[in-house]
Amino acid sequence: MQPSTDVAIPCRVLDSKDVYGFLFERDSDTGGHIGYAVSRIVDKDKVPSGQLMVFTRETEGMMRKGQDWRSWVGPVERYDITGANQFRVMVNEGLRESHEMLDIGCGSLRGGRFFILYLGTHGYHGIEPEEWLVKEGIKYETGDGLIQFKLPAFEYAKDFGFGRFGHDFDYLLAQSIFTHTSVVETNLCLSEAVNVMHDKSVFIANFEESSDATRINFDGWKECNQLTYGYFSGLAAKHGLSMKRLDYPHPSGLKWVRMEKV
Numbered sequence: 001m002q003p004s005t006d007v008a009i010p011c012r013v014l015d016s017k018d019v020y021g022f023l024f025e026r027d028s029d030t031g032g033h034i035g036y037a038v039s040r041i042v043d044k045d046k047v048p049s050g051q052l053m054v055f056t057r058e059t060e061g062m063m064r065k066g067q068d069w070r071s072w073v074g075p076v077e078r079y080d081i082t083g084a085n086q087f088r089v090m091v092n093e094g095l096r097e098s099h100e101m102l103d104i105g106c107g108s109l110r111g112g113r114f115f116i117l118y119l120g121t122h123g124y125h126g127i128e129p130e131e132w133l134v135k136e137g138i139k140y141e142t143g144d145g146l147i148q149f150k151l152p153a154f155e156y157a158k159d160f161g162f163g164r165f166g167h168d169f170d171y172l173l174a175q176s177i178f179t180h181t182s183v184v185e186t187n188l189c190l191s192e193a194v195n196v197m198h199d200k201s202v203f204i205a206n207f208e209e210s211s212d213a214t215r216i217n218f219d220g221w222k223e224c225n226q227l228t229y230g231y232f233s234g235l236a237a238k239h240g241l242s243m244k245r246l247d248y249p250h251p252s253g254l255k256w257v258r259m260e261k262v
């Protein structure tokens, strides 16, 4: 008999009896990804005719909005390398353990877990509208011990109000943020970033490059947004930032740039 706390969601049934891991499917409506965290199939034999899987209550938090803390931020099969890639770029571009770093849209700490470990106490700052995502990142990626040891700071907001942290940053990161923002949000993010940058601050970001028309004219957050380099560097220039291309690969083909105050 299934415990009363079980939840059922529609998805494909897998063959194996106990599955630990993730189901990952393409959403045909949005073109985005929907991921389901699976901790345990309670009783596969009771699953009716191939359309339902039964999950234990432990996974409920992970399935909020139909997504878990890993798939919320991108393809789960590249979660590891996408975290490591951003750490590599930042360190190659000069991030050192003594620096104060701001991680814009830090999500579930895909990259944050490496930065928190590397930076000194109080060195890491993450801002993210989805509080549950950070909380589950701490629970499942870093553990409380690392958080208590390094004391990173988190703010839960979507207004790009980086001034909340009360000081400037040596390094800023926007990894897979300008791949989603509208022109209004992109401008807001850049202007707020400039306000927390000193003369030597470095702002590392990436974007999905398109060679033709810029597709940024929409409201709010979008599954995937493409920019021309010229358009993006022009926006940065409006905010007093010079932009330079960086030649690092990215697991999803995004293009890296480095911005500094002119």
Ligand SMILES: C[S@@+](CC[C@H](N)C(=O)[O-])C[C@H]1O[C@@H](n2cnc3c(N)ncnc32)[C@H](O)[C@@H]1O
Residues within 6 Å of the ligand: 072, 073, 074, 104, 105, 106, 107, 108, 109, 110, 111, 127, 128, 129, 130, 133, 157, 158, 159, 160, 174, 175, 176, 177, 221
């Ligand atoms: C593609 S994910 C990238 C997360 C993280 N940078 C990483 O690489 O794992 C985009 C993140 O931006 C967050 N986000 C959405 N709107 C935002 C906003 N207005 N300000 C900051 N972050 C936002 C999303 O919740 C999500 O965590």
